[in-house]
Amino acid sequence: MNDDQLKKLFQAAREVKPDTARAEYGFETRLLARLRADHEPATPWHAVVWKLMPMFAAIVLALGVWTAIEPGASSSDLQSALTGDRDDKTLVSYLTGETQ
Amino acid sequence: MSAQFDESTDERLIQSTLAGDDEAFAELVRRHKRKIFGIAARFARNDAELSDICQEVFVKAYQKLKSFRGDAPFEHWVSRIAVHSCYDFLRATRHDRENVSLDGIEIGVQPDMSARHASELLHWAMARLSADERLVITLLELEERSVRETAELTGWSEANVKVRAFRARQALKKILEASHER
Numbered sequence: 028m029n030d031d032q033l034k035k036l037f038q039a040a041r042e043v044k045p046d047t048a049r050a051e052y053g054f055e056t057r058l059l060a061r062l063r064a065d066h067e068p069a070t071p072w073h074a075v076v077w078k079l080m081p082m083f084a085a086i087v088l089a090l091g092v093w094t095a096i097e098p099g100a101s102s103s104d105l106q107s108a109l110t111g112d113r114d115d116k117t118l119v120s121y122l123t124g125e126t127q
Numbered sequence: 128m129s130a131q132f133d134e135s136t137d138e139r140l141i142q143s144t145l146a147g148d149d150e151a152f153a154e155l156v157r158r159h160k161r162k163i164f165g166i167a168a169r170f171a172r173n174d175a176e177l178s179d180i181c182q183e184v185f186v187k188a189y190q191k192l193k194s195f196r197g198d199a200p201f202e203h204w205v206s207r208i209a210v211h212s213c214y215d216f217l218r219a220t221r222h223d224r225e226n227v228s229l230d231g232i233e234i235g236v237q238p239d240m241s242a243r244h245a246s247e248l249l250h251w252a253m254a255r256l257s258a259d260e261r262l263v264i265t266l267l268e269l270e271e272r273s274v275r276e277t278a279e280l281t282g283w284s285e286a287n288v289k290v291r292a293f294r295a296r297q298a299l300k301k302i303l304e305a306s307h308e309r
Contacts, residue, residue, distance in 0.1 A: 028300045028307075036303075037268040039245030045168035047161075050177040054160055055153040057178075058185055062149060065186075 137201040144192060152192075156185050159202050163209045169265045170213045180216050184209045203279075210262070210280040217258035252302045260295035267292055 119125075135143075135154070143151035163184050164177065171177035188205050195204055253261050266277045267288075274292075278285045 028304050036245050036249050039242040040249045042242040043246040047164035047168050050174040055156050
């Protein structure tokens with residue numbers, strides 16, 4: 028390829044003007060929206076915590092409901108602990124001959 | 128919306144922008160966007176990229192507006208920002224551009240080649256140049272800017288522009304010759 032061929036190629040490419048009308052449409056509006064968004068200060072941590080309050084409340088409520096409708100497991104554990112303690116005392120009384 | 132700024136000079140709009148009037152900046156953008164889109168369109172591959180590059184240009188212009196001293200027209204100042212943004216874009220996307228296929232593009236330089244085909248072939252070949260080679264060829268050959276203008280826009284010395292342009296033309300010839308042999 029020689030310089031003349033390259034020049035002709037450049038000349039032909041120059042004749043094709045890129046059409047930018049579509050990308051230009053509404054450009055200022057989009058740009059201003061971005062600039063305004065950049066201006067907005069970052070959200071402080073206490074505002075984030077406040078926004079998460081409903082979620083925390085829902086978690087506490089769910090835990091409350093769950094403990095209320097599942098009483099069997101925890102009370103049976105307590106009962107077995109109490110019963111176990113009484114069995115030990117009965118055994119000690121039997122072995123030592125002491126009455127309760 | 129822009130009627131209130133019709134008679135304002137760029138300098139007055141800049142002052143208003145610095146005083147916090149974003150509508151004044153929107154008017155500045157409205158006045159100069161055609162030029163900036165024209166520069167960026169030589170490098171972008173689609174409307175989304177074009178819009179992204181131009182947004183970067185005007186966001187940088189907005190952020191650096193305080194440093195605009197007014198010793199050159201605003202259009203020159205923002206054009207320089209545009210050229211630097213395009214250069215950054217080329218460097219960031221070089222590997223993507225190299226993967227552009229030659230399928231559907233008429234290979235080799237024919238005498239009766241249409242402008243559209245010539246443009247496609249040239250863009251395909253230019254995608255294989257380095258960022259600075261592509262930038263210098265675009266400004267000198269496609270935008271028809273002088274060596275001095277190119278030096279001002281890029282921040283390179285005039286001698287550097289000439290050397291880079293020479294190397295870029297050699298590289299472009301090699302790429303086009305290789306495409307012709309395929």
